Amino acid sequence: MPAATLTEHVSDIVLERKTPLWWWVGFGFSASLLLVFVGALGWLFFRGVGVWGITWPVAWGFAIGNYVWWVGMASGGTIISALFFLTRSDWRSATNRIAESMTVFCVACAGIMPIIHLGRWWYAYWLFPYPNTMGTWPQFRSPLYWDFAAILVYVVASVLFWYVGLIPDMATLRDRDTNRWQQIFYGILALGWQGSSRHWREYRATYPILAALMAPLVCSVHSIVGLDFAGGLTPGWHETQFPPYFVFGAVLSGFAVVLMLVIPIRRAYGLQHVITERHLDILARLMLTTSLLITYAYGLEVFMPFYRGEAHELASVMSNLSGTYAPWYWAKIVLNTVIPQLLWFRWVRFSRPLLFIISAGVVIGMWIERYVIVVSSLHRNYAPSSWFVFTPTFWDWATLAGSMGLFLTGFFLLLRFIPMVSMFEMRELAARRKPEPAE
C-alpha cells in the first residue's frame, strides 16, 4: 500500500470518520468500570484495607497480585517497541503504537496498586528520600524500596518513550486537520515539529537512546518485582530464580495482551493490510517462546523445594499441588503452559479467534499465577498455627475489575484521538521497500 494512502487512512480514523458505534459502546462500558474503581477506592479510603480479604499472615492480597499483573503486561509493550527497535525488526512499526499505548495505561494501573495497598496511603510520599523532621531515611536495602524507584522510573520512561515516538505523527495530524480546535490541540502536542532534517536528526538521536534505555529497564523493573518476593523469607518466595521467572511471565502476558488488542483493532479500523497475518504470526510465536520459558520456571519452582528437601518449602509446594489453592495452581498451568502449546500449529497461529482466546487465557492465567504466588505462599508460612485461608471479598474483585476500567477507558480515549499506527515509521518502511523490485 502506498505510504500516502496509508497516512490518509490512519489519520482519517482520528480526524474525519464519525466515531463508530462500537467505540461508544466500548467506551461506555469502560467508563462504567472506571466508576466501579472510583467507588471501590472511595470505600477503601473511607474504611481502610480491612474491606479487602487480607489479614495476617496473608497481608498481600489482590492489590499486590494486580500490581504484578499490570506491570507485567506493560512490559510486553515495551519489549515490542524498544527491544525490537534495537534489533531493527521492521514488523514492529505496525504494532508499536498499540503496544506502547497499552504500556502507558498498564503502568498507570500498576502504579496505583501498591499505593492503595499501603493502608495509610496519604503517607505515600514518605517513600521519597527527602530530609524530614523525623530524621529518618527510607530503607535503601529493601527490594520494596527498589521497586518504588523502578516503577517511578518506568512510568516516566514509558510515557516519554510513547510521547517522543508520537511527535511526528501529531504534526501530521495538525497539518491534515481542518478543524481549528483540533489544529490547536495537535499543534501543541506536536511541539512545533516541522519534519526538517534538523528535527529528524534530533529525533534519530533521541529515540534510539530512549529505546536503548527502555529495553534493559523492562528487565530490571521485572527482576526487582521478582526480588520483592525473593527478598522475603516466606516459603515459596525465597527463590533465586524469581527475577528471570518474573521477566518471563511479564513478557508472556505482555505479548498476550498486545494480541488481544491488535486482533480487534485491525478489524475494527480496517488495518488488515498494515497489521498483517505475518505480524500476528510473529506475536504468536513470541508468545509460544515465552510460554516455554515460563514453563521451565514452573518446573524449577516445583523441583527446587524437593531438591533442597526443606520441610516448610515442601509443605508450600504440596499445598499448591493439592491444597486449597490447587485449582488455581492447575488453572495457571493449563492456561499458561498447556493451551499455548497449540501455537505450534500453523493453522492455530493463523486463526484469529483461536489466537484471541489463547491470549485471553494467558492474560487470565498470568493473573492467577500472581494470585497463587502472593496468596498461596503466604497462607502456609513457617508457623503452622498461623496458617490461614484467604478469601477475596467483593471489594477485592471490584478493585480488580475497576482497574481494568481505568485501563480500558484510557485505551479507548487513545484509540479515538491518537493514530494507532505509527504513520511516519510506515512511510519510512514503504520508502525503503520501494527500490527493491526495481533492482
Place this chain on the structure above:
Amino acid sequence: MSGNHSSHGLVAEFEHSEPMLDALRRLREAGFERLEVYSPFAVEGIDEILARRRFRTPLVVFTAGVVGAVGGFFVQYYGSAIDYPLNIGGRP
C-alpha cells in the same frame, strides 16, 4: 543565497529521496551553505552531505546518567551511613 539575487530562496519538491540527495550534494558542491530538507520521514545521508556537527544528545544523556547514578548513590550513602547509620546484623 548571495545578496545580488532578487529571490531570497528556492523550494524544490522531490518524489523520492535519491534524486533529492543528489541535488543536495550538487548544491553543496556548488557552494551553497543554507540548505534545509523537509521530509515526511527521516532520510539517511542528509547530515553527512550538509556536514553537520555530531549529535550532542548522547553526551547529554550520558552526563545525566552519570549525575543520576552518582547522586543516587550519594543519597543512599548519606542516608544510611552518615546521617542515620543503620547497623543490621553487625554489617555496616
